[in-house]
Amino acid sequence: MRSGAHDAEPPAALADRIAATVARPQFHSCADEIPALGGAYLLLLRLQRSLRPDLKAFANLRLMPGWYVYCGSAYGPGGMRARLKRHLAPQKAPRWHVDHLSLAASTRIAVPVPGGSECTLFAALSSAPDFSIPAPGFGSSDCRRCASHLLLFRTVS
Numbered sequence: 355m356r357s358g359a360h361d362a363e364p365p366a367a368l369a370d371r372i373a374a375t376v377a378r379p380q381f382h383s384c385a386d387e388i389p390a391l392g393g394a395y396l397l398l399l400r401l402q403r404s405l406r407p408d409l410k411a412f413a414n415l416r417l418m419p420g421w422y423v424y425c426g427s428a429y430g431p432g433g434m435r436a437r438l439k440r441h442l443a444p445q446k447a448p449r450w451h452v453d454h455l456s457l458a459a460s461t462r463i464a465v466p467v468p469g470g471s472e473c474t475l476f477a478a479l480s481s482a483p484d485f486s487i488p489a490p491g492f493g494s495s496d497c498r499r500c501a502s503h504l505l506l507f508r509t510v511s
């Protein structure tokens with residue numbers, strides 16, 4: 355399959371919400387064309403079945419089917435490309451909270467934001483309509499600003 359800058363399609367309503375926060379967002383299902391630069395990113399994950407992540411800190415958490423948006427950043431070696439290659443991979447040894455979601459997701463889409471901040475992205479999206487915080491603390495263990503770095507888009511699948 356060819357991979358292009360716009361090779362993946364989230365629901366139009368979700369794409370519109372993201373376009374209000376990220377200028378000219380590019381939706382990637384493959385990391386090959388993502389720049390190996392430092393930056394932030396959004397990871398769009400679709401759960402088609404509810405998920406109980408195998409995480410002690412979230413023992414009673416049940417994530418309902420729907421589209422989730424994880425806000426992250428990658429300023430280390432390989433930048434956004436290396437990090438998003440991992441996030442988009444269907445198989446991986448779980449390391450971060452969000453890995454449990456990406457492993458269970460039926461669709462994984464990355465939106466790179468060169469030079470961006472995951473906390474700024476989270477703040478902008480979480481104040482927009484249609485987003486809720488499904489699991490306080492999820493994905494934001496190393497952040498003192500945000501309630502979470504994971505959002506749920508609406509509540510329908």
Ligand SMILES: [Zn+2]
Pocket residue numbers: 472473476494497498499500502503
């Ligand atoms: Zn944060």
